[in-house]
Amino acid sequence: MDLKEIDILGDKIENHWYYRSKSKAMMRFLNGYVPDKILDVGAGSGFFSQHLLSNTNATEAWCVDISYQSDFDDNKFDKMIHYRREISDVGVDLVLFMDVLEHVDNDVMLLKEYVDKVPKGCQFLISVPAFQFLWSGHDDFLEHKRRYRLNHLESIVNESGLSVIHGSYYFGAVFPIAALLRLINSATASNKKPKSHLVKHHPMINGILDFFCRAELPFMRLNRVMGLTAFCLAEKK
Numbered sequence: 001m002d003l004k005e006i007d008i009l010g011d012k013i014e015n016h017w018y019y020r021s022k023s024k025a026m027m028r029f030l031n032g033y034v035p036d037k038i039l040d041v042g043a044g045s046g047f048f049s050q051h052l053l054s055n056t057n058a059t060e061a062w063c064v065d066i067s068y069q070s071d072f073d074d075n076k077f078d079k080m081i082h083y084r085r086e087i088s089d090v091g092v093d094l095v096l097f098m099d100v101l102e103h104v105d106n107d108v109m110l111l112k113e114y115v116d117k118v119p120k121g122c123q124f125l126i127s128v129p130a131f132q133f134l135w136s137g138h139d140d141f142l143e144h145k146r147r148y149r150l151n152h153l154e155s156i157v158n159e160s161g162l163s164v165i166h167g168s169y170y171f172g173a174v175f176p177i178a179a180l181l182r183l184i185n186s187a188t189a190s191n192k193k194p195k196s197h198l199v200k201h202h203p204m205i206n207g208i209l210d211f212f213c214r215a216e217l218p219f220m221r222l223n224r225v226m227g228l229t230a231f232c233l234a235e236k237k
Contacts, residue, residue, distance in 0.1 A: 013045070013047055014047075014051075015206070016200070016201075016206065017201070017206045017207075017209040017210040017213065018209075019047060020210055021170075021171070021209075021210060021213035021214065022048075022098075022127070022170075022229070023047070023048060023051045024213075024214070024217060025170045025213075025217065025220060025229075025231065026048060026051070026052075026098075026125065026127075027051075027052075027055065028217050028220060028221070029125060029166070029168075029220070029221070029231050029233055030094075030125065030233070031166075031221075031233075033094075033123060034056045034057055034058065035052070035056070035058050035092070035093035035094035035123070036057075036058060036059055036060075036093050037058070037059065037060045037061070037062075037090075037091065037092040037093055037094075038052055038053070038058055038060070038061040038062070038092060038093070038094050038095075038096065039061075039062045039064065039087070039090055039092040039094070039095045039096070039114070039118065040061060040062065040063045040064065040095075040096045040098070041064050041095060041096065041097050041100055041114055042064070042065055042097065042098070042099075042100035042103065043063035043064060043065050043083075043096070044065055044067070046061070046063040046081060046083070048096055048098045049061040049063055049081070049096060050076060050077075050081070052094075053076065053077050053079045053081070054076070054077045058079070058094075059079055059080075060079060060080050060081075060082075061079070061080075061081045061082070062081075062082045062084060062087055062090060062092070063081060063082070063083045063084070064084050064085070064086065064087050065083075065085070066085055066086070068083055068084070068085050070085070071083060071084050071085060087117070088117065089117045089118075090117060090118060091118075091119055092118055092119075092122060093121075093122060093123065094122065094123050094124075094125065095114055095118060095122060095123070095124045095125070096124075096125055097111065097114075097124060097125070097126040097127070098125070098126075098127050099127055099128065099129065099229075100126075101126065101128050101148075101153075101156070102128050102129055102139075102144045102145055102146055102147065102148070103142075103143060103144060103145065104145065105145060107156055108156050108159050108160050111124075111126075111156065111157070111160040111162075112159075112160040112161055115160050115161045115162060115236055116161075118236060119236070120236050120237065121235065121236065122235070122236045123165070123233060123234065123235050123236075124157070124162055124232075124233070124234045124235070124236070125231070125232075125233050126153065126157065126231070126232045126233075126234070127170075127229050127230065127231050127232075128147070128148045128153055128229070128230050129144065129147045129148065129228065129229060129230075130147060130148060130149065130150070130169055130226075130227055130228055130229055130230045131147055131148075131149065131179075131226075132146065132147045132148075132149075133183075134147060134178075134179060134182050134183075134228070135147060135182075136182045136185055137185065138182075148230050149230070150167050150168070150169060150224055150230045150232075153167065153230050153232050154167050154232055157232050157234045161236070162234035162235060162236055162237075163234060163235050163236075163237050164232060164233075164234050165233045165234055165235055166221060166232070166233050167224070167230065167231060167232040167233070168220055168221050168222065168223045168224055168227075168230075168231055169220075169223045169224065169225065169226055169227025169228075169229065169230055169231070170213075170216070170220050170223070170227045170228070170229045170230075170231055171213065171216075171227045171228035171229050172216055172220075172223050172225070172226050172227040173212040173213055173215060173216040174209060174212055174213065174228070175226045175227055175228060178228055
């Protein structure tokens with residue numbers, strides 16, 4: 001989770017429909033694969049690796065982010081989490097790149113850097129914001145460089161030396177509404193200060209959006225048409 005958005009949601013991140021749905025999508029996309037050790041790149045708050053630690057038999061996680069002021073360790077759920085500004089070779093089973101590649105100029109180079117640091121057989125779960133036409137002040141606020149189509153993401157994954165296992169879109173159920181709102185905002189946002197679209201919703205609105213996203217989960221692996229996020233699961237052969 002981007003550190004910029006912690007101030008918006010506070011300590012109730014796991015209750016927000018977007019992050020609740022995305023963590024469930026992560027679990028569904030792993031399709032039963034349970035890692036022992038996790039490397040979370042561009043981890044920010046470490047929300048996704050902590051979700052795996054609390055809901056699976058994973059035993060340890062390394063969270064890497066240049067935004068950390070210093071290296072430190074923490075213990076949650078009786079499991080160790082190591083927060084690092086950088087990391088060398090590490091023996092892990094799963095690498096998370098949750099909304100990271102869109103922040104850098106050379107996405108292939110960043111991905112390949114971590115492919116070279118982990119053992120063969122390690123899996124990578126990658127998510128990125130989808131469709132360039134959805135660009136808005138939200139992307140400017142988070143300092144994104146680009147948004148992706150699924151085939152573009154998969155080509156980057158292959159170029160980095162990984163083998164794609166599966167790719168699909170998610171948040172397709174809310175895509176029409178979100179796309180319309182973003183297009184309207186983009187058309188009326190001239191000279192406005194960029195800001196995040198992530199807000200605290202009324203519990204009823206939050207529940208409705210969560211319901212639509214949960215209803216989509218059983219079909220998400222079949223969705224190669226539309227969504228707000230593109231997912232890709234890959235492996236280092």
